[in-house]
Amino acid sequence: MTAAVEFACVSRHFGPVTAPIKAVDGVDLTIAEGAFFAMLGPSGSGKTTCLRLISGFETPTSGQIRIFGQDVSQTPPHLRNVNTVFQDYALFPHMNVRDNVAYGLMVKGMGRAARYGRADEMLSLVKLDEYGDRKPGQLSGGQRQRVALARALVNEPRVLLLDEPLGALDLKLREAMQDELKALQKRLGITFVFVTHDQHEALSMADSLAVFNDGRIAQIGTPEQIYAQPRTRFVADFVGSSNVLPPAMTAALGGPAKWASLRPESMYLSASGPISGTVTALRYLGSGTRVVLRVGEADVAALVPTGAPVPQIGSASAFAFAPGALHVMEGE
């Protein structure tokens, strides 16, 4: 299988050459064809710049970007068979929805009847059949998002890029759109590359994901790998709500003297320990209660399922964890 997108030691620096801001710093990346790939990271970590490097709004300072084997490092955006769903949707306010969707076909010289036919098909795909004559200003956030999606998909891109596509939607709509996007991707078989800072979104939607930190990739893998076997402290911290244990504590729990991660849901109350401390905070989450335990200098969180007894704040308490739950990290 060919790779849809490949980064070979790609860097993108801004500012003066003597003291550059390294937005993307030596990234190697391979995105398989047909994948639903997520780029996850905090703001300023370089994930959006990577997306803009694929779409062509940025050119790499060094390194090579290949789309289906073709070097596109110096190709302008309008010559790339790649389309983007923008964070703010970027719908053209002076055109109606149908003209917005048909825009890509219009600039390629397709006749009016043909492109309107295709635009209406796409609008029906995103369940907006009746909205062709409206102006973008008359639509809700969710509807605009669908129009942006239809406008990108009508060009039959080989790679679809989504820049924080669900960021502006409220929770309920966001969850519905997550399922819909996933289903759409499966149906169309197009490679989706999507940028998010929401770890839940990345874990639930992607087939594989890259976690970005400071312009570099901290870890690449399937959601299961990233969640269960974080490679560095940063990944463990950023993805999910794992406990990050310092080397001394890992050693005390029977592991090597290295940083380790321990998931709260793998811990349970046990009088014999081995993790004991004072309860400093409780947070009720519905399905369970998150108990924060002060152990020496560190905080360790445990998830107590609803129904089980919950210790009081200020009381001394001890927890054990399931065998194999302690994951020792290779990196810092």
Next chain:
Amino acid sequence: MTVPAIFAARGSADRLTGLFWRRPRLLLVLLLTPPLLWLGVVYLGSLATLLLQSFYSIDEFSGVVVPEFTLKTYAELLRPANFDVILRTVVMSAAVTLGCAVLSFPIAYFAARYAKGRWKAVFYLGVMLPLWSSYLVKVYAWKLILAKEGIITWAASATHTTAALDALLALPVIGGNSLSTSYLGMFAVFVYVWIPYMILPMQAALERVPTSMIEASADLGATRAQTFRTVILPLALPGVVAGSIFTFSLTMGDYIIPQIVGNSANFIGMAVYQLQGTAGNIPLAAAFAVVPIVIMLIYLGLAKRMGAFDAL
């Protein structure tokens, strides 16, 4: 110790503030009355008087204004001599507007999309600075620049392009004896004087076009020219129209530049100036003054029909 729930009014100022807080409309009315009086009575009122005057006529023997409704004065506008003045002014205004628009766009685009911090300050200063100096001084300076013995002639001979300059001046109608006595020269001075009024609204309009929209257009396969035609221009059009209203109406009303630069051909502004002064024909002067208003209304109507304000 108990803390009072409500603080007592400390004086008339507190009572007045309280009154305005309870009745925000009262404050609005008080604030708006003076400017609305000015706008309504002094500004629009005098315009209405002007309009009224244009429907009067002048008694040809006594030279006294006859305050009776007639369309005779407007009919006089259609006399070849007067109609030529109108036509000449409209064509010059349109040319100046077009020239300003074409020259302004790259400047406004740069300022809106690329200029940051210091460069933005340089832009604003560069555009505004000429407005701070006297209009008359600038026009006379231009007369010297354009004169037969002036800088341009000198520069042309120094760069051995005199032939090109002569060819330009040999053009029928717009050419002439020298740049300062030709329509070409007048056009250049008009464009120079009014261009800030085109650049500023254009820049404001271009600044409101989000970068992501231009990127989206490229992303969907549009070339730069297509993006310009289908996205940037329609979205910036309200600004272009606003700017062109300035340049068009300012050129139509100007009576100084045609007197100093050009071939002494009459323009609407000059006609009004002469008619209300030496000739004492206020009704005809008023009728002339109505022409730019009517033309602007027609222009705005056309612009609206073309969708210039759809993106507002």
